[in-house]
Amino acid sequence: MAEKTLYDKLWDAHVVRHNDDGTSLLYIDRHLVHEVTSPQAFEGLRLAARKPWRVDANLATADHNVPTTDRARGIADPVSRLQVETLDRNCHDYGITEFGMHDARQGIVHVIGPEQGATLPGMTVVCGDSHTSTHGAFGALAFGIGTSEVEHVLATQCLILKKANNMRVRVEGKIPPGITAKDIVLAIIGRIGTAGGSGHAIEFAGNAIGQLSVEGRMTVCNMAIEAGARAGMIAVDEKTIEYFRGRPYAPKGELWDRAVLTWRGLTSDPDAKFDKEVALNAADIKPQVTWGTSPEMVVPVDGAVPDPDQEADSVKRGSMQQALKYMDLKPGTPMRAISLDKIFIGSCTNSRIEDLRAAAAVVKGKKVAANIKLAMVVPGSGLVKAQAEKEGLDKIFREAGFEWRAPGCSMCLAMNADRLEPGERCASTSNRNFEGRQGAGGRTHLVSPAMAAAAAITGHFVDVREL
Amino acid sequence: MQKFEKLTGLVMPLDRANVDTDAIIPKQYLKSIKRTGFGPSLFDDWRYLDPGEPGMDHSQRRVNPGFVLNQPRYGGAQILLARDNFGCGSSREHAPWALMDYGFRVIIAPSYADIFYNNSFKNGLLPIVLDRAAVDQLFRETEAMPGYRLTLDLAAQTVTTPAGKVFKFEIDAFRKHCLLNGLDDIGLTLQHVDEIRAYEARRRKEAPWLFTS
Ligand code: SF4
Numbered sequence: 001m002a003e004k005t006l007y008d009k010l011w012d013a014h015v016v017r018h019n020d021d022g023t024s025l026l027y028i029d030r031h032l033v034h035e036v037t038s039p040q041a042f043e044g045l046r047l048a049a050r051k052p053w054r055v056d057a058n059l060a061t062a063d064h065n066v067p068t069t070d071r072a073r074g075i076a077d078p079v080s081r082l083q084v085e086t087l088d089r090n091c092h093d094y095g096i097t098e099f100g101m102h103d104a105r106q107g108i109v110h111v112i113g114p115e116q117g118a119t120l121p122g123m124t125v126v127c128g129d130s131h132t133s134t135h136g137a138f139g140a141l142a143f144g145i146g147t148s149e150v151e152h153v154l155a156t157q158c159l160i161l162k163k164a165n166n167m168r169v170r171v172e173g174k175i176p177p178g179i180t181a182k183d184i185v186l187a188i189i190g191r192i193g194t195a196g197g198s199g200h201a202i203e204f205a206g207n208a209i210g211q212l213s214v215e216g217r218m219t220v221c222n223m224a225i226e227a228g229a230r231a232g233m234i235a236v237d238e239k240t241i242e243y244f245r246g247r248p249y250a251p252k253g254e255l256w257d258r259a260v261l262t263w264r265g266l267t268s269d270p271d272a273k274f275d276k277e278v279a280l281n282a283a284d285i286k287p288q289v290t291w292g293t294s295p296e297m298v299v300p301v302d303g304a305v306p307d308p309d310q311e312a313d314s315v316k317r318g319s320m321q322q323a324l325k326y327m328d329l330k331p332g333t334p335m336r337a338i339s340l341d342k343i344f345i346g347s348c349t350n351s352r353i354e355d356l357r358a359a360a361a362v363v364k365g366k367k368v369a370a371n372i373k374l375a376m377v378v379p380g381s382g383l384v385k386a387q388a389e390k391e392g393l394d395k396i397f398r399e400a401g402f403e404w405r406a407p408g409c410s411m412c413l414a415m416n417a418d419r420l421e422p423g424e425r426c427a428s429t430s431n432r433n434f435e436g437r438q439g440a441g442g443r444t445h446l447v448s449p450a451m452a453a454a455a456a457i458t459g460h461f462v463d464v465r466e467l
Numbered sequence: 468m469q470k471f472e473k474l475t476g477l478v479m480p481l482d483r484a485n486v487d488t489d490a491i492i493p494k495q496y497l498k499s500i501k502r503t504g505f506g507p508s509l510f511d512d513w514r515y516l517d518p519g520e521p522g523m524d525h526s527q528r529r530v531n532p533g534f535v536l537n538q539p540r541y542g543g544a545q546i547l548l549a550r551d552n553f554g555c556g557s558s559r560e561h562a563p564w565a566l567m568d569y570g571f572r573v574i575i576a577p578s579y580a581d582i583f584y585n586n587s588f589k590n591g592l593l594p595i596v597l598d599r600a601a602v603d604q605l606f607r608e609t610e611a612m613p614g615y616r617l618t619l620d621l622a623a624q625t626v627t628t629p630a631g632k633v634f635k636f637e638i639d640a641f642r643k644h645c646l647l648n649g650l651d652d653i654g655l656t657l658q659h660v661d662e663i664r665a666y667e668a669r670r671r672k673e674a675p676w677l678f679t680s
Pocket of ligand 1: 064349
């Protein structure tokens with residue numbers, strides 16, 4: 001029998017039928033739902049007088065619009081409020097479990113799924129959200145879908161899909177001290193570009209990926225979409241299995257043992273063929289900082305803003321010039337010389353407990369620099385927040401001058417009240433530095449939590465390893 | 468879904484690569500719970516000089532005369548000519564909704580982000596892939612000739628220029644079929660209810676933990 005990749009195995013296990021035209025009907029095990037991309041899907045369902053196919057396969061939460069302060073007072077913006085209330089009503093009407101705004105388990109959909117064990121190895125996981133790729137970190141096939149597909153999954157528990165190509169990104173060698181999963185994935189995107197994974201499902205492999213915690217692997221898979229791939233994934237190992245032990249939705253007792261046996265097979269066969277391969281050496285990776293308006297516009301912290309005149313490709317050169325203008329940066333400026341206005345530690349990329357611990361370790365006993373107008377920490381879920389408070393991390397942040405907020409997407413995309421003002425510059429642990437992403441006219445630099453914390457203390461970018 | 472067969476329409480060139488979904492329709496408009504009404508906010512940050520919020524009267528806003536969409540010669544354009552990796556970023560279907568609501572029916576670019584590409588088909592918006600050389604040529608011709616129109620024929624899979632030059636494009640047979648006939652995916656899938664049930668029954672035995680919550 002032909003050797004299979006992890007992606008081949010996950011795909012094959014979920015094919016309900018092959019269609020004549022080369023597409024397949026793929027079964028979906030877990031559907032995560034949030035308030036922004038679901039209202040029109042529920043409306044479609046209702047108009048067609050259809051019902052959810054399998055209510056228990058769905059799990060919903062409100063994350064994009066929720067306030068991160070004074071939550072007890074509700075949502076001030078009536079448009080945001082209506083969207084969250086619409087989700088509450090849809091979940092109530094159809095009997096779908098929802099962690100609503102006031103539930104202790106509420107949080108960013110990609111944080112709470114794994115935290116609850118609601119997304120598990122071997123599953124197909126979808127959500128009307130491109131960062132669903134996060135859940136591939138433990139050997140699941142997970143990808144974002146549009147609202148029409150949300151409706152399709154609700155109505156049929158399936159999707160009509162064409163299989164993507166196989167791509168493997170191997171990161172080998174010992175990860176240097178101070179280098180995090182975020183630096184690794186930014187370095188990967190810097191290498192292959194934001195369209196490098198288009199049309200492919202990326203498997204991240206190599207012993208450096210193996211050295212990462214499961215949470216770090218989620219950070220890597222989270223940004224597969226920024227590399228152009230709809231799905232990113234990592235093979236199951238013992239760390240993956242331990243991560244799920246005892247989680248609320250994870251199997252128990254004899255079912256757990258059976259599941260684990262299956263999960264151990266969720267790796268690519270040794271001689272499986274990939275359509276595209278890329279390899280990086282972990283030893284070469286330094287702390288990364290983006291300088292432009294696309295995640296591929298990234299350099300090591302000891303580098304400088306690049307010069308478009310050195311770029312041969314005219315389309316690329318144009319993008320670079322536009323980015324420099326938007327970011328108000330000059331070619332040749334050392335990254336360390338860029339000073340900041342705001343610091344955001346949060347988002348589905350970096351808001352798990354490990355991220356908060358890493359940031360807290362940097363700020364402990366120090367103070368946020370005088371030029372920083374706002375430094376905020378937004379935990380990924382209510383449970384992450386509670387855990388951090390148990391460990392006293394909230395105190396460390398507060399004493400340093402950070403604001404400690406309630407969980408949600410927050411300033412990752414600024415749909416709630418948290419945002420950059422025009423011209424403000426932010427060190428952010430999120431995943432997108434697009435124009436206006438964190439607020440119209442705002443300027444985003446993507447970094448790891450430790451690097452964001454270090455920038456908060458010094459007021460400008462600095463190599464966290466030298467602090 | 469709206470059918471698509473043939474179209475002859477005015478072309479608007481958007482000469483930048485990696486146009487992301489935040490640029491196509493900024494996040495504040497995603498708070499809407501409807502599928503329509505996004506047209507006036509298409510490319511909002513580039514198109515207007517003042518910040519936009521949902522519910523505003525967009526006709527009262529200050530337009531950016533430098534942005535291509537505001538140039539009178541491109542008024543009523545139905546075909547958007549774009550560069551590589553168009554539609555990258557989020558999964559928001561609001562991006563094709565906004566393009567359609569504005570009046571675009573076709574995009575021509577060398578490449579697209581996967582989710583955007585897929586979402587477009589579900590809404591009757593046709594994303595055509597032509598190679599870079601062809602796209603370069605179309606950019607030159609569009610900019611040189613006011614009133615430049617292209618003719619799209621989905622059945623024949625061709626783009627024809629005013630001078631009669633024909634470019635062939637590739638399209639997946641299933642997507643072509645659905646678009647030509649305006650078919651609804653859910654209806655098609657529900658023809659296979661028995662197979663879905665049979666699959667579920669088998670999986671319940673093989674992997675019962677997937678069905679316990
Ligand atoms: S944290 Fe940001 S990227 Fe993640 S789901 Fe929320 S808005 Fe999307």
